[in-house]
Amino acid sequence: MTEDTLRKVRVVFCLFSIMDANLSSILVDMMSWAREAGAVHRRYFRGDELNVKSKLNDSDIVTVADKAAEQLLINHIRESYPDHSILSEESGEEDHAPEYRWVIDPLDGTTNFSQGLPSFCVSIGLEHGGETVLGVVYAAYLDELFHAVKGEGAFLNGERIKASDKSDLGQCVVATGFPVDKDMNPDNNLDNVARVLPYVRGMRRLGSAAMDLCYVAAGFLDGYWELNLHPWDVSAGLLIASEAGAEYTHFRHDRNISVLASGRNIHERMLSLLSDRPAGV
Numbered sequence: 452m453t454e455d456t457l458r459k460v461r462v463v464f465c466l467f468s469i470m471d472a473n474l475s476s477i478l479v480d481m482m483s484w485a486r487e488a489g490a491v492h493r494r495y496f497r498g499d500e501l502n503v504k505s506k507l508n509d510s511d512i513v514t515v516a517d518k519a520a521e522q523l524l525i526n527h528i529r530e531s532y533p534d535h536s537i538l539s540e541e542s543g544e545e546d547h548a549p550e551y552r553w554v555i556d557p558l559d560g561t562t563n564f565s566q567g568l569p570s571f572c573v574s575i576g577l578e579h580g581g582e583t584v585l586g587v588v589y590a591a592y593l594d595e596l597f598h599a600v601k602g603e604g605a606f607l608n609g610e611r612i613k614a615s616d617k618s619d620l621g622q623c624v625v626a627t628g629f630p631v632d633k634d635m636n637p638d639n640n641l642d643n644v645a646r647v648l649p650y651v652r653g654m655r656r657l658g659s660a661a662m663d664l665c666y667v668a669a670g671f672l673d674g675y676w677e678l679n680l681h682p683w684d685v686s687a688g689l690l691i692a693s694e695a696g697a698e699y700t701h702f703r704h705d706r707n708i709s710v711l712a713s714g715r716n717i718h719e720r721m722l723s724l725l726s727d728r729p730a731g732v
């Protein structure tokens with residue numbers, strides 16, 4: 452059996468272990484659609500037809516690949532689950548609030564993508580009654596498929612993953628990101644970087660919040676925090692991280708979603724280093 456076949460067998464085996472048949476069939480769709488969105492990413496990646504456009508400013512961009520992947524996902528959901536609602540980054544939200552809501556970032560890491568850097572993915576979360584129950588993140592260039600089911604654990608390409616159990620911050624590698632309004636708002640996270648940097652082995656800025664969270668889930672990162680995120684950045688990733696045993700805390704409530712996710716043994720220490728108020732206040 453080839454490594455690729457083994458990988459597929461492992462993924463199918465994971466699906467059979469899910470108790471709720473309805474959720475398990477939705478998860479099969481999510482994974483297959485995430486791979487299709489990934490194929491869209493690959494088709495445009497490092498090509499010259501990206502058509503990069505600014506949104507809020509030059510740090511907040513969208514490409515044709517974001518839009519094509521989003522349209523593909525929305526079409527699938529509308530066709531297969533017409534009574535579900537959708538919140539998606541480039542199209543916004545439908546105003547009704549039924550039982551199930553899909554929360555989608557069709558391309559997370561667009562700045563990397565537009566530069567030809569390989570850290571980008573599609574992120575799909577499914578909420579039931581307001582709680583995220585399924586999450587899928589697929590990084591097409593790396594062929595990394597993360598998924599989690601509420602109460603059933605988290606997986607990378609079908610193999611169960613676990614968050615870091617390190618307790619010595621000095622041996623930890625953490626990641627962060629910078630808010631897109633950094634050109635006009637001095638509350639730009641550099642205060643937290645200065646507080647954390649002296650105490651960790653290394654600090655990274657990978658450029659995709661969904662992948663940062665999945666890498667915390669897999670223990671590739673020991674921790675990650677960021678300010679001013681949105682539901683589509685974190686919906687799937689927070690479920691995947693928590694199902695892998697990571698802890699997460701919303702450490703500020705005045706800056707959209709501002710969250711720390713980390714291995715549980717460094718969580719309190721990391722929280723004590725992060726500021727719970729705007730820089731300089």
Ligand code: IPD
Pocket residue numbers: 511512556558559560561562628629630631657658659660661677679680684
């Ligand atoms: C961005 C990425 C980035 C984070 C930004 C997000 P996008 O999402 O997740 O890592 O720092 O805050 O907006 O725009 O590439 O989908």
Ligand code: CA
Pocket residue numbers: 556558559560660683684
């Ligand atoms: Ca995003």
Ligand code: CA
Pocket residue numbers: 517540556557558559560561
């Ligand atoms: Ca995006």
